[in-house]
Amino acid sequence: MKIGCNWSTALKFLLEKDVVKVDYIKSGAYGTFNEQFLTMRLMRPILLHGLGYFEHTGMKNIEIIDFNLANRLLKNCNSPHYGLHLSIKNSEMYPGMTDENIYEHMCKQIQIFKKNIGVPLLLENTPDTQVDRVVFDHYPYIKPEQFKRLFIENDVSFLLDLTHAKITAQFHGWNVYDYIRELPLSFVKEIHINGSGYDKDGFPKDTHQAMETEDYNLLEWVLNYTSPDIVTLEYNGIEEESDDEVICSLKKQLIEIQNICNPTR
Numbered sequence: 001m002k003i004g005c006n007w008s009t010a011l012k013f014l015l016e017k018d019v020v021k022v023d024y025i026k027s028g029a030y031g032t033f034n035e036q037f038l039t040m041r042l043m044r045p046i047l048l049h050g051l052g053y054f055e056h057t058g059m060k061n062i063e064i065i066d067f068n069l070a071n072r073l074l075k076n077c078n079s080p081h082y083g084l085h086l087s088i089k090n091s092e093m094y095p096g097m098t099d100e101n102i103y104e105h106m107c108k109q110i111q112i113f114k115k116n117i118g119v120p121l122l123l124e125n126t127p128d129t130q131v132d133r134v135v136f137d138h139y140p141y142i143k144p145e146q147f148k149r150l151f152i153e154n155d156v157s158f159l160l161d162l163t164h165a166k167i168t169a170q171f172h173g174w175n176v177y178d179y180i181r182e183l184p185l186s187f188v189k190e191i192h193i194n195g196s197g198y199d200k201d202g203f204p205k206d207t208h209q210a211m212e213t214e215d216y217n218l219l220e221w222v223l224n225y226t227s228p229d230i231v232t233l234e235y236n237g238i239e240e241e242s243d244d245e246v247i248c249s250l251k252k253q254l255i256e257i258q259n260i261c262n263p264t265r
Contacts, residue, residue: 086126121156193234194208210238233253
C-alpha cells in the first residue's frame with residue numbers, strides 16, 4: 001500500500017533527511033503550487049488534488065475548468081488519478097430542486113470530468129457539519145445509498161476521507177463505525193486521514209490536526225473492509241505548534257501509518 005502526504009516544509013525536511021517512507025506528495029494546483037512544483041516533483045510523484053476549491057460535482061460553471069491544463073499537470077505530476085469533491089452548494093441549487101435533480105446534475109458534471117480527464121476519477125466525500133453548512137454553503141449530500149448510486153452509474157471510484165465521514169457522523173449523533181460501514185467501501189481507491197477537533201461553538205470540525213489513538217484505530221479498522229492503493233495523511237500542523245513540533249508530529253504519524261498499512265514493509 002502506497003503512502004501519500006500533504007506537501008509542507010515539515011515534509012520537505014523529513015524527506016531530505018530520508019527518515020520517513022512516503023510514496024506520493026499530495027498537492028492541489030493553487031496557492032504556491034507553481035513555485036513549489038519542481039521541488040516537490042524532484043522528491044516524489046505528486047497526487048494532484050484539483051485545480052482549486054471551486055471544483056466539485058455540483059458546480060454549475062464547469063466551463064471555467066481548463067482541462068488541457070489539468071491533463072498537462074497530471075502528466076507532469078505522474079498522478080495516478082484525479083480527486084473531485086462530491087458536493088453541491090445551496091447557492092448552486094434552484095428552488096424546488098430535489099435529491100433526484102441533484103443526482104442528475106451531478107451525473108452530468110461527473111461525465112464531463114470523466115470525458116476530459118486522462119486518468120481515473122475519484123469522488124471524495126465532503127463533511128456535513130455546522131461549519132460546512134454555514135461557511136462553505138454545502139447542502140448535505142451524505143447518504144451512503146446516494147454515494148453508491150453515483151459510483152455505480154458513473155463508473156468512478158471512492159476517495160474516502162475518514163475524517164470527513166467521522167465528523168459527519170459526530171455532527172448527526174450517529175455511531176462513526178456504523179456510518180462508515182454503510183458507505184460503499186468496495187469502491188475505495190484512496191483514503192485521506194488526519195485528526196479533527198471542534199469549532200468555537202463545540203461543533204465537530206476538520207482541523208487537520210495530528211491523529212490521535214481513535215484515528216489510528218479507525219484507519220486500522222476500515223482497512224479490513226477496503227483495499228486502497230494509497231493512504232494519504234492530510235496533517236499540516238496547527239497554529240499553536242512550533243515548526244519543530246510539527247516536524248516531530250508528522251514523523252510520528254507517518255511512521256505509525258506505515259506500520260498500520262504495511263506492517264511487514
